[in-house]
Amino acid sequence: MATTAPSATPNDLLGVTKTLDLLAPRWSVWVLMTVSSQPLRYAEFKPRLPWLADGQLHPRLRHLTNAGVIERTEYAPRHVTYGLTSRGAALLPVLSVIASWGDTYLEKELGANKHTGELDPERIAPAQNIDDAVALLAPRHATPILFSLQARGTATAKTLATEAMPGYGLTAVYKPLERLVADGLVTASGTGGYQLTASGRALAPVFQAISAWATAPAPEPDGSRTRGPGAAPSQNCSGPWATTPTRLPAPAVPAAPPVRPALTTTPPGGPAWQPGDLFSHQIPARPISPAGDPRR
CATH class of the missing domain: 1.10.10.10 (Winged helix-like DNA-binding domain superfamily/Winged helix DNA-binding domain)
Structure with missing residues (x-):
């Protein structure tokens, strides 16, 4: 079982949790x-x-x-x-x-493709994907637990309670852990510990991007x-x-509404x-x- 100390700084964790609260x-x-x-x-x-x-x-x-x-x-x-x-x-x-x-x-969900008749995954819009992802990460203590597991690989409930929920008793960590397990981000290791699932591990770039934005100097x-x-x-x-x-x-009223660029075109910012x-x-x-x- 890994016992290395978490590599994330308090500023990283604070920036991520505040940004998730902003979007939630x-x-x-x-x-x-x-x-x-x-x-x-x-x-x-x-x-x-x-x-x-x-x-x-x-x-x-x-x-x-x-x-x-x-x-x-x-x-x-x-x-x-x-x-x-x-x-x-x-x-x-x-x-x-x-x-x-x-x-x-x-x-x-799987649905029939109107052109081929085969079952294809439904198209989920980016806005919905963001909203759904934030709903999994924003609940209290979820992100600190995920941060700790990303750093350690595997950790016991006692370790997670100490690192992610200081000031709370050991029993308080089980409810957020159960929610993360039900959400498919964390799994029990079978040896009394917990670890991230594949989808939980894949959150690393998400947390990095949020942290970089949150800690960047204000323009x-x-x-x-x-x-x-x-x-x-x-x-x-x-x-x-x-x-x-x-x-x-007051700005001049345009003759016609501007055409929005395609999603594949990325404007500055x-x-x-x-x-x-x-x-x-x-x-x-x-x-x-x-x-x-x-x-x-």
Whole structure:
């Protein structure tokens, strides 16, 4: 049984858990991806996120604005747009890494291919893969336990309780461990210890990407934009909701809406998401089982 000390630093773990908390509220990922190509006015979100009930969008925008990944810009009292800050744009490649893990390791339903008649895995949109993956990682104590097992390979419940849940008794570690086992990320070793499954081990690049984003220096505010007289500078950082508006001259209305680039085209700062990448389904996601169970 490996007994080496964990290699992850406290800053790595703290950055990952805080970022997962940022993404965890439902629909937050959808809102981020919706503004990945261009800033939008409040009313323009509804056609793109039609399943959001009235009153759900405003709290998500507030949450993401205060976190510094979305910027609220006020051109006039009733002309406000929401767009990514440079910090938010830097998060898009991280979302791609999470989506790739979900696409590879989360179970999928099988359906008949309309062209060949054969059973093929259903297509899961990147937004759904990210949301499902975050739902597995965000619960309290899940990430510290996974970090510890990634460093050790195999560890007993007592070791995990000491490293991942300091201040808690030994019995407190069993509930999060049971959840991680049920989610297919951890398995019992058979010798009284626990270790990561293949899907759990494959989370290493996900945690690395999140940690790199979380610990990167905050970008300097963009001072290149023209602002109206007396306008406060636009900040790419968190701040109270009531003080975030920035008054700018209203932009010209385009003759036609811009064409969004294909998903395979990567603009500076991250991918541009297709409208089809934003949808939800009600089937709970689980990593693919060793037996090859196709359920998602």
